Amino acid sequence: MPVLHNFDEIIDRRGTGSLKWHYSDDTIPLWVADMDFKAAKPILNTIERVVQHGVLGYTKPTEALYQAIVDWHSSRYGLLLTKSDILFSPGVVPSLALMMNIFTEVGEAVLVNDPIYTPFMAKVEQNDRTLVTSALKESDGKYQLDLVDIEAKIVEHNVKLYLLCNPHNPGGRVWTADELKALLSICKKHEVAIVSDEIHQDLTLNGHTFIPFLTLATGYEHNVVSLTSMTKTFNIAGIKGSMIFAKDEALLKKISQQQQLNDEYELNLFAYEVMRSAYEQGGEWLEQALDYIETNIDLTVDFLAKHLPDIKVMRPEASYLIWLDCSAYFEDDQVLYDTLRAAKVELSAGIKYGAGGHLKMRLNVACPKALLIAGLDRIHTAFNSMNGHK
Ligand SMILES: Cc1ncc(COP(=O)(O)O)c(C=O)c1O
Missing domain, CATH: 3.90.1150.10 (Aspartate Aminotransferase, domain 1)
Incomplete structure (x- = not known):
């Protein structure tokens, strides 16, 4: 028997420090x-279990956590990961920032679509890279990638990195295999690296199929990274925690070294345990x-x-x-x-x-x-x- 969750329950979040409910009136x-x-x-039970245990010392990811991540992504999306393909990061946005140093030098051009989740633009500019945008086109009531414009911008600005958002925010497009393959072929032709923010992957709605970019990237793995997290999926953004996936040993080593430099590779005890229970039982x-x-x-x-x-x-x-x-x-x-x-x-x-x-x-x-x-x-x-x- 499934446990039925009551999504109709109205919970007062005022006065909890909630970013969303920041008002003093009834907005x-x-x-x-x-x-x-x-x-x-199961997530709340996990937190209670950790609290009951009572010792909250230094913690590292367990084998069970790696297995839960591997199982979730293989069973849902056919993305075959091994433990060594997985790195942890405090958040997808910090990882976007990190990727600037992995794939580009100061001043070099990074391409994003417009409109896009604001930190995509902010992280490029804050890291002194050149922001290049390609407008999404609207047809049939949804956004489309303008592949001609994307290629033209890549050539014109000598773009080194493309920050993809899949599913896209805002607008909610789940890019199809054909669209992703076309994008990959342009990026390959011009040696542009692709970082795919897939944080909305698990929120794909009926009738649509999410395709992890890494499943298409065979032969181009040295230039592809995907970023995802359990926080958006399970509504636990306050827990903080995310993953970086890549399938090229040298690239993973470079990312890992950069994370060590910034001391940005560890999650807190709750994030590791919550992530495991979310993927195992959520x-x-x-x-x-x-x-x-x-x-x-x-x-x-x-x-x-x-x-x-x-x-x-x-x-x-x-x-x-x-x-x-x-x-x-x-x-x-x-x-x-x-x-x-x-x-x-x-x-x-x-x-x-x-x-x-x-x-x-x-x-x-x-x-x-x-x-x-x-x-x-x-x-x-x-x-x-x-x-x-x-
Ligand atoms: C596309 C996208 N990426 C990243 C984030 C935030 O990720 P994090 O909280 O892990 O930094 C969001 C949050 O809304 C988002 O929509």
């Missing part, structure tokens, strides 16, 4: 990629969470079609983040954001994900339905307060 947060659901029972919770998220996406799409039909909704293929084009109602990004905040609902401003986010908003629907419905009502009110169209 409804539908922004940062953090779900308002309690973690899976599958049931995840399945239920994804079903719940899918119904929240349906509810949102229906609500917006009925009440705010001129918002163009990009239905995600992965994740609980819905990308909304509000350009029919607004013409200024700040006014759009402020109008929603004034109605006491917060969404992520699209513009912070690059020029392609102009007049877009990212809506997080991973919360109890009652909260989501209240938030949608506030969005409706906010848009109405603009007196209809701009």
Whole structure:
């Protein structure tokens, strides 16, 4: 008998230091990629077990943890890893930063798509590399890679590294095998390294198939790294912890040495233990969470079609983040954001994900339905307060 998780439970997160619930009033947060659901029972039990044991000393990854990671990725995605292909890192974003030093020198060009999760751009610039962007094209209500533009930019700027986001954030595309192969062939032709951020992999929704980049990279392993984590999957971002996968010995050695230099290769005891229990026993919770998220996406799409039909909704293929084009109602990004905040609902401003986010908003629907419905009502009110169209 499966243990049924109650995703309808509303949990007060105010006053806990939650990044998402930072308000002193009753604003409804539908922004940062953090779900308002309690973690899976096996994860909570694991934390309790560690606390009960009571000794919290220096800890290293166990064989059981490596096995859990290997099993999860092979059984779900056909990604065959061995222990030596796996490194640990405090987070995917720290790993993105680390990759600058692995594949590029100061001043060299790094390519990312636009719009993209903000730290992709920030880490390139903060590390004094040259940021080059390729705009995603929109067709059939979803983003597409502009392969012609990508190749042109690679040649024009002598790009050394491409930071791929798969599934993509924002917009939620799960890139297909054909798209990934086309990208790989361009990168191979011009000797561009690929770092694939796959943190949203396990949030792939019905009807879509996530393909780890490493499964396609045979013969090009020296230039491919993937980054992933259990934190987004199981809604345990506060635990911190992630993995770096690569399949080339020299590359792994270089990454490992760089991690030692920064002293950035260890996780805390809770992260190791939680990661193992999540991969060993979290599958049931995840399945239920994804079903719940899918119904929240349906509810949102229906609500917006009925009440705010001129918002163009990009239905995600992965994740609980819905990308909304509000350009029919607004013409200024700040006014759009402020109008929603004034109605006491917060969404992520699209513009912070690059020029392609102009007049877009990212809506997080991973919360109890009652909260989501209240938030949608506030969005409706906010848009109405603009007196209809701009
Ligand atoms: C694409 C992407 N990468 C990385 C992260 C954050 O990763 P971490 O917390 O492990 O640094 C997020 C969080 O939303 C994300 O959407």
